[in-house]
Amino acid sequence: MKLDRVGSGSTLEEVLLAAATRAVAYLRSAFVSSEVVGIGEGGDLTREFDKVAERIVLDTLKEYLGDVRVVSEEAGVVGRGSWLAVVDPVDGSANFEAGIPLASVSIGLARDSDNMRIRDMVAAVVAEVFRDAIYYFDRDGGFKAIGVGARRRSPPADVVLGYFESLESYLPFLELSKLLGRRPRLRSLGSAALDIVYVALGLALGFVDARARLRNVDVAAAISIASSLGAKAYLCSGVDALEVELTRLGKVDCIVVGYDEAIAKTMLEAVKRVRSEG
DSSP, rough: OOEEEEEEEEBBBHHHHHHHHHHHHTTTTTOOOOEEEOOOOTEEEEEEEHHHHHHHHHHOOOOHHHSSSEEEETTTTOOOEEEEEEEEETHHHHHHHOOOSSOOOEEEEEEEOTBGGGGGGGEEEEESSSSOOEEEETTEEEEEEEEEOOOOOSSOOOOEEEEEOHHHHHHHHHHHHHHHHHHEEOOOOOOOOHHHHHHHHHSSSSEEETOOOOOOHHHHHHHHHHHHOOEEETTTHHHHHOBBBBBSSSBBBBBBEEEHHHHHHHHHHHHHHHHOOO
């Protein structure tokens, strides 16, 4: 079944690119404020730029799609409709607030029904805020990179991305190095959506977050895009990350993403060994 056009006559690509680029345009403007305005549904501080970017995305989706149910970092679950949108209006908020140029707008779309999961997404976009780089996927057209090269690097760069804020979150990397027989370079970028897309493009061989603090909205669009390129994501329990639920805002388990299935399973084994020793 073709899903590339919606009630407005627009393509899914046009809808998601409009929502993402409008939010990016605001975030690059002179009207951005970092004032704390509350606590988001996810429990983190909400700054004015988070709320405004979210409102821009939601208004754009409603303009094109009509009524839509939204699961978002700031608002939680709002609205009802035939579409489900999973939104992180500013992934990498701490980077953005500090002026560190790594942040993104992340949006995924699925036909709304009960028990929706990442595998049910029909289109997704991750747009970089500080670069003219957009990563897009839909089921009909596949993957597209706008503003940057779309070629997948092979073999991937010998780099591991992730969050390493404690010894416990660093130990899986040490175990991975043992399994690989070498120690890849280690980088922490601060935007999980970009981390995952970069792994899929071969800019890194894997991503690991052993903290279990990421939410479904942080990773859903990026995992859809990455999967279309051949990358593989697992929760550290061994469950395929494509099975992560989307119909409510929720945390995901410790997660690994590999450039391919083999790398992902090696990373998963590293985490399991650390957990068994703990």
